[in-house]
Amino acid sequence: MLDTSPQNDRLPSAPGVGYKPQHFNDLMQTPGPVSWIEVHAENYMGEGGRPHAQLRALQERFALSVHGVGLSIGGQEPLDTEHLDRLHILIERTSPASFSEHLAWSTHGAEFMNDLLPLPYTDTTLDHVASHITQVQDKLGRQMLLENPSSYLAFEESTWSETDFLSELVKRTGCGLLLDVNNVFISATNLGYSPQSYVDAYPLHAVGEIHVGGHDEDSDDQGAPLLIDSHGKPVVDPVWALLDYTLRKTGSRPVLVEWDNDVPDWPVLRAEAERAAKALQPVQ
Amino acid sequence: MTVSQSSFREALLDAERPVPAGLNNAVGGPAGARFSVYRNNVIVSLSEALATAFPLVRKLLGTEAFAQLAGVFVRAHPPDSPLIMFYGEALPDFLRDFEPLKHIGYLPDCARLDLAFRQSYHAADAPPFDPSVLQGEDAGQMARARLAPATRLLRSKWPLHDIWRLNMVPDAPKPRAIAQDIMITRPEFDPQPTLLPPGSIDWLERLHAGATFGEATDMVLSSNPTFDLTETLTLALTTHALTDYTTKER
Numbered sequence: 387m388l389d390t391s392p393q394n395d396r397l398p399s400a401p402g403v404g405y406k407p408q409h410f411n412d413l414m415q416t417p418g419p420v421s422w423i424e425v426h427a428e429n430y431m432g433e434g435g436r437p438h439a440q441l442r443a444l445q446e447r448f449a450l451s452v453h454g455v456g457l458s459i460g461g462q463e464p465l466d467t468e469h470l471d472r473l474h475i476l477i478e479r480t481s482p483a484s485f486s487e488h489l490a491w492s493t494h495g496a497e498f499m500n501d502l503l504p505l506p507y508t509d510t511t512l513d514h515v516a517s518h519i520t521q522v523q524d525k526l527g528r529q530m531l532l533e534n535p536s537s538y539l540a541f542e543e544s545t546w547s548e549t550d551f552l553s554e555l556v557k558r559t560g561c562g563l564l565l566d567v568n569n570v571f572i573s574a575t576n577l578g579y580s581p582q583s584y585v586d587a588y589p590l591h592a593v594g595e596i597h598v599g600g601h602d603e604d605s606d607d608q609g610a611p612l613l614i615d616s617h618g619k620p621v622v623d624p625v626w627a628l629l630d631y632t633l634r635k636t637g638s639r640p641v642l643v644e645w646d647n648d649v650p651d652w653p654v655l656r657a658e659a660e661r662a663a664k665a666l667q668p669v670q
Numbered sequence: 671m672t673v674s675q676s677s678f679r680e681a682l683l684d685a686e687r688p689v690p691a692g693l694n695n696a697v698g699g700p701a702g703a704r705f706s707v708y709r710n711n712v713i714v715s716l717s718e719a720l721a722t723a724f725p726l727v728r729k730l731l732g733t734e735a736f737a738q739l740a741g742v743f744v745r746a747h748p749p750d751s752p753l754i755m756f757y758g759e760a761l762p763d764f765l766r767d768f769e770p771l772k773h774i775g776y777l778p779d780c781a782r783l784d785l786a787f788r789q790s791y792h793a794a795d796a797p798p799f800d801p802s803v804l805q806g807e808d809a810g811q812m813a814r815a816r817l818a819p820a821t822r823l824l825r826s827k828w829p830l831h832d833i834w835r836l837n838m839v840p841d842a843p844k845p846r847a848i849a850q851d852i853m854i855t856r857p858e859f860d861p862q863p864t865l866l867p868p869g870s871i872d873w874l875e876r877l878h879a880g881a882t883f884g885e886a887t888d889m890v891l892s893s894n895p896t897f898d899l900t901e902t903l904t905l906a907l908t909t910h911a912l913t914d915y916t917t918k919e920r
Contacts, residue, residue: 428752428753428754428755429755431753432753432755432791432792432793433792433793433794433795433819434792434793434794434795434819434820435791435792435793435795435820435856435859436791436859436860437792438795439795439859455752456752456753457752458752461675462674462675463675466752469751469752472753491675492752493752494675494676494678494679495676495679496750497679497748497749497750498748498749498750498751498752498754499679499682499712499748499749500711500712500715500716500719500749500752500754501708501711501712501715503675503678503682503708504708505675506672506673538701538704538705538707538708539693539694539695539701539704539705540693540694540695540696540701541673541692541693541694542671542692542693542694543671543672543673543692576696576704577696578696578697606695606702606703606704607702607703608695608699608702610695610696610697612704612707614707
């Protein structure tokens with residue numbers, strides 16, 4: 387029986403960080419306010435060696451969130467059942483407090499594009515994504531969280547807003563949501579709407595986790611601002627402000643700092659986690 | 671205007687193709703350069719994955735030439751699995767046939783060596799072979815063992831071990847003009863290369879295929895009379911190359 391109750395979400399409502407192997411010793415010795423970590427599922431789908439050993443050691447101290455980047459839930463084609471099997475094995479092995487994936491696609495035919503690609507929001511794609519989420523939750527025997535994308539362009543064919551699309555997925559599948567406020571800020575800037583109004587329209591009751599991260603600033607060929615989700619810099623002030631805005635509405639939630647490229651020394655990432663702890667303080 | 675994922679994918683890997691119609695910017699105009707964000711993400715992230723996975727090839731070519739190679743390879747052989755840590759299995763054969771680099775004959779073997787390191791790093795853990803079962807002459811002859819899941823054997827007609835050492839170890843001597851066999855093992859977490867003496871690789875392969883120590887030794891000696899069992903066995907035991915015979919075959 388699939389348990390989709392919110393009590394099944396056991397990540398602490400505290401700061402977490404995206405785990406990078408170069409931080410292993412520092413994280414074990416001076417974690418600061420960090421009480422949970424998130425790993426990319428695919429990096430732990432080898433057979434053994436250091437990745438497995440480090441994860442076992444980390445799990446003795448930290449709650450774990452497994453975050454998939456390769457399931458292609460937004461794909462037009464059937465899910466890759468071989469990959470779903472690998473994910474099932476990983477989830478069984480690590481019993482994480484949370485599993486999440488993206489509203490995006492990355493596999494087409496036999497090819498994996500290694501990027502989170504966008505999809506239009508239509509009745510057809512809604513049916514597809516809902517059936518994929520159900521398939522994943524049935525296979526894993528647990529609720530999953532779905533993350534909102536960072537958008538650089540819009541599909542003319544879309545008939546649903548992203549927030550309504552996500553609300554409907556929650557209703558149909560019982561999935562939870564991972565609200566990435568950096569992605570909200572990026573998409574809102576790139577597509578010209580207010581990030582606060584997006585948060586207002588978002589089904590906040592379903593949020594099991596929040597992400598913050600850094601982005602790059604660029605412009606498109608019309609000179610319009612174009613923010614790029616790089617996870618390679620500190621979180622900017624407007625994104626921290628959007629986190630504050632969101633937490634006032636949701637109450638306390640697990641907040642993850644993502645930093646995947648140009649990964650800094652541990653004290654820099656820990657300072658970001660401390661900043662997240664400060665944001666959580668008023669709502670604890 | 672609907673945009674299929676196949677048309678999106680076609681435009682993604684081929685910058686000559688127009689951006690699919692039906693993708694817009696913030697004010698309803700065509701997406702234009704915004705589509706390039708995805709193009710860049712795909713090529714850059716996969717090129718970086720290759721640069722991480724093939725340190726020896728990258729060192730030999732230099733960062734810039736490697737990036738050019740990666741750009742061509744990624745478009746010709748996009749990954750067929752989300753396990754990006756194993757991406758690039760097709761690179762050795764690609765290098766063999768890739769006109770601009772064909773003159774570097776040993777490059778495909780260097781790519782095979784890089785791949786072997788990576789596969790070893792992620793291979794299953796296994797307890798090392800217990801040499802006490804070899805005590806007593808009969809027991810020693812009749813014993814069996816398998817290669818540990820993290821062990822990889824490479825035959826090369828090039829001085830592959832010397833080439834690896836020259837590029838990866840400070841103050842290493844110049845490569846000798848000889849063929850070299852290499853064994854990759856993982857005593858704990860970091861894979862290590864070991865230069866194998868003549869006949870060793872045959873003995874290890876026989877053993878892994880199920881021959882007893884005695885059978886493997888006889889077979890190798892018949893074609894290679896100088897084969898030194900003690901030397902090979904010492905190498906295999908000190909590097910944790912072997913595991914119990916009953917350990918699941920990889």
